[in-house]
Amino acid sequence: MKYTQITIKDIAKKIGVSPSTVSRALKDHPDISEKTRKEIQELAKELHYRPNSIALSLRQNKSNVIGVIVPQLVHHFFSQVISGIEDIVSKNKYNIIICQSNENYEREIQNIQTMITSHVAGILISRTKETCDDEHFKTVLDIGIPMVFFDRTYKELDTDKVIIDDIGAAYLATEHLIKAGCKRIVHFKGPDNLHISRKRLEGYRRALEVHNLKFDESLVILCDNLEDAMKTTQNLIDSNNLPDGIFAVNDNAAIGALKTLKRNNIAIPQQVAIVGFSNELISSITTPSLTTIEQNGYEIGKRAAELILKRINSKKEYPSQTIIVPTSLIKRESS
Amino acid sequence: MKYTQITIKDIAKKIGVSPSTVSRALKDHPDISEKTRKEIQELAKELHYRPNSIALSLRQNKSNVIGVIVPQLVHHFFSQVISGIEDIVSKNKYNIIICQSNENYEREIQNIQTMITSHVAGILISRTKETCDDEHFKTVLDIGIPMVFFDRTYKELDTDKVIIDDIGAAYLATEHLIKAGCKRIVHFKGPDNLHISRKRLEGYRRALEVHNLKFDESLVILCDNLEDAMKTTQNLIDSNNLPDGIFAVNDNAAIGALKTLKRNNIAIPQQVAIVGFSNELISSITTPSLTTIEQNGYEIGKRAAELILKRINSKKEYPSQTIIVPTSLIKRESS
Numbered sequence: 001m002k003y004t005q006i007t008i009k010d011i012a013k014k015i016g017v018s019p020s021t022v023s024r025a026l027k028d029h030p031d032i033s034e035k036t037r038k039e040i041q042e043l044a045k046e047l048h049y050r051p052n053s054i055a056l057s058l059r060q061n062k063s064n065v066i067g068v069i070v071p072q073l074v075h076h077f078f079s080q081v082i083s084g085i086e087d088i089v090s091k092n093k094y095n096i097i098i099c100q101s102n103e104n105y106e107r108e109i110q111n112i113q114t115m116i117t118s119h120v121a122g123i124l125i126s127r128t129k130e131t132c133d134d135e136h137f138k139t140v141l142d143i144g145i146p147m148v149f150f151d152r153t154y155k156e157l158d159t160d161k162v163i164i165d166d167i168g169a170a171y172l173a174t175e176h177l178i179k180a181g182c183k184r185i186v187h188f189k190g191p192d193n194l195h196i197s198r199k200r201l202e203g204y205r206r207a208l209e210v211h212n213l214k215f216d217e218s219l220v221i222l223c224d225n226l227e228d229a230m231k232t233t234q235n236l237i238d239s240n241n242l243p244d245g246i247f248a249v250n251d252n253a254a255i256g257a258l259k260t261l262k263r264n265n266i267a268i269p270q271q272v273a274i275v276g277f278s279n280e281l282i283s284s285i286t287t288p289s290l291t292t293i294e295q296n297g298y299e300i301g302k303r304a305a306e307l308i309l310k311r312i313n314s315k316k317e318y319p320s321q322t323i324i325v326p327t328s329l330i331k332r333e334s335s
Numbered sequence: 336m337k338y339t340q341i342t343i344k345d346i347a348k349k350i351g352v353s354p355s356t357v358s359r360a361l362k363d364h365p366d367i368s369e370k371t372r373k374e375i376q377e378l379a380k381e382l383h384y385r386p387n388s389i390a391l392s393l394r395q396n397k398s399n400v401i402g403v404i405v406p407q408l409v410h411h412f413f414s415q416v417i418s419g420i421e422d423i424v425s426k427n428k429y430n431i432i433i434c435q436s437n438e439n440y441e442r443e444i445q446n447i448q449t450m451i452t453s454h455v456a457g458i459l460i461s462r463t464k465e466t467c468d469d470e471h472f473k474t475v476l477d478i479g480i481p482m483v484f485f486d487r488t489y490k491e492l493d494t495d496k497v498i499i500d501d502i503g504a505a506y507l508a509t510e511h512l513i514k515a516g517c518k519r520i521v522h523f524k525g526p527d528n529l530h531i532s533r534k535r536l537e538g539y540r541r542a543l544e545v546h547n548l549k550f551d552e553s554l555v556i557l558c559d560n561l562e563d564a565m566k567t568t569q570n571l572i573d574s575n576n577l578p579d580g581i582f583a584v585n586d587n588a589a590i591g592a593l594k595t596l597k598r599n600n601i602a603i604p605q606q607v608a609i610v611g612f613s614n615e616l617i618s619s620i621t622t623p624s625l626t627t628i629e630q631n632g633y634e635i636g637k638r639a640a641e642l643i644l645k646r647i648n649s650k651k652e653y654p655s656q657t658i659i660v661p662t663s664l665i666k667r668e669s670s
Binding site: 048063065067072073074076079082083086090095096097098099100102107110111113114117118119138139142143255259281282285286287 | 383398399400402407408409411414417418421425430431432433434435437442445446448449452453454474477478590594616617620621622
């Protein structure tokens with residue numbers, strides 16, 4: 001695993017010219033004769049000289065790498081966020097490395113440790129559903145590595161954040177169902193320890209209130225993935241307890257409902273209308289296609305990357321910033 | 336970005352005990368009095384002492400991180416590969432960092448550089464469609480970092496590889512269409528510079544030959560994504576040139592065909608049967624659901640991780656290995 005980093009000085013020594021000659025030859029400077037230029041460039045290639053930021057960062061111990069930690073790569077939302085991050089950081093000559101916590105708190109701690117040992121210049125993170133403690137985040141901040149949270153934040157920590165207006169988005173989704181004529185709307189909610197779950201539930205509740213529909217605790221069911229949604233929906237059908245609308249905390253849960261209703265020959269949206277959340281790739285491909293909330297993952301990634309670069313390159317301290325990225329309702333066939 | 340790594344010695348010095356006392360106190364050893372244990376553990380916490388492999392690897396400059404480079408994270412296949420890798424490496428106390436090349440050759444070179452500067456212990460890579468040169472791979476090998484290719488390899492390089500039997504899988508898919516009664520099967524192929532594209536085409540060709548169907552060059556069309564497949568399929572319809580079967584190089588292209596046929600009220604599989612490749616998540620959700628090839632990404636990831644760990648931990652050189660992971664046909668409604 002050991003290796004030596006070839007420098008301009010090494011090349012200069014081997015050929016017997018000055019380092020500045022090597023530097024200019026590598027940049028095709030016209031002051032250097034073609035013969036010398038060729039000789040230097042060939043030696044540089046042979047020795048695997050890396051002329052870019054790599055050599056510099058190895059010597060200066062300054063990293064041009066930003067670490068990104070996401071719960072699960074399989075979600076289209078997170079790949080969109082990563083694309084947004086990549087587009088901004090690569091323009092600024094930074095690269096990213098990605099770790100996946102797999103919704104596992106222990107794995108998240110390991111990821112943080114990996115990022116620290118990899119000497120990243122900053123960390124962008126969306127935390128797991130399980131995370132119940134912020135010791136590992138505090139370690140990062142104490143070490144002096146800037147950190148920006150996106151989507152799933154840790155409220156108690158004073159860091160930069162990029163979030164969406166979850167309450168507003170959930171309000172929009174629920175109001176859409178109400179306006180479509182739904183009177184008895186079930187909410188498939190996420191786990192209570194996630195801010196975004198609590199906020200989406202709050203948006204659902206507010207929309208009901210504003211439109212004079214009673215909030216009924218029994219219509220709020222913990223159910224945030226495909227399998228659970230299939231079981232829960234089947235239970236609702238079997239117990240003759242079918243609602244006329246379902247607002248799910250994410251698209252996977254919404255699709256679980258959709259598949260189960262279809263299998264039971266229940267008409268969507270005529271008998272039950274469905275709205276999801278996050279506009280996963282599959283949501284436009286299902287039959288019927290799924291009405292959902294566009295979270296603008298790409299925009300979230302861009303803004304998070306801008307915040308971390310600003311923090312990395314700032315010589316002064318400044319107060320934490322929170323950016324709220326707007327969302328929109330994508331109306332499709334399921335509502 | 337600078338930080339100091341707290342060691343057992345630092346804690347011992349501050350408290351005025353021996354390092355071995357600290358070490359035992361941190362392991363809750365009964366020889367150490369409860370008072371001392373508590374004092375040491377509290378100080379360790381306060382100083383953010385990291386007792387695990389991190390401190391060790393920082394001192395020894397030995398990395399327990401393996402780098403993974405994939406073309407695009409959005410493909411379910413690659414997230415499955417990553418899950419397989421994670422399950423094996425985490426059992427062996429390694430972590431992974433992931434870079435995405437975005438099918439961009441320049442980005443792949445940057446990724447390689449990032450992995451080198453991050454001092455990874457090994458690299459697992461599936462190359463981009465664009466990669467036309469192996470200089471950056473050779474740099475890795477020259478430095479002495481073990482590298483294993485999976486799925487998309489670089490044939491000329493002598494490294495460990497994990498691949499699937501693409502010819503066999505494509506043969507299976509095409510034969511399945513022939514046995515379902517198809518006589519005029521279009522193949523949506525991938526770019527020629529990718530081995531897997533050439534091999535899948537070869538499997539298609541062999542199946543036709545074995546079953547006495549003529550290989551017709553005009554039925555092989557370069558088309559490996561959703562958008563192109565939608566256009567190509569519409570062209571086939573508009574020019575009254577509809578085949579009775581389509582074998583696509585990947586699921587996205589197959590789904591592009593499926594959507595376009597449906598939109599034109601062409602019955603699947605009665606008028607046109609379709610088989611995809613790679614069993615993306617969406618392929619089971621489309622209507623009709625898609626017959627496809629299961630590539631066993633999870634298994635590929637596991638085997639690749641085993642190969643790299645073996646290489647990292649071996650004190651001797653040994654010849655390169657190639658592992659071929661079996662595939663299977665998943666029969667669904669589209670055929």
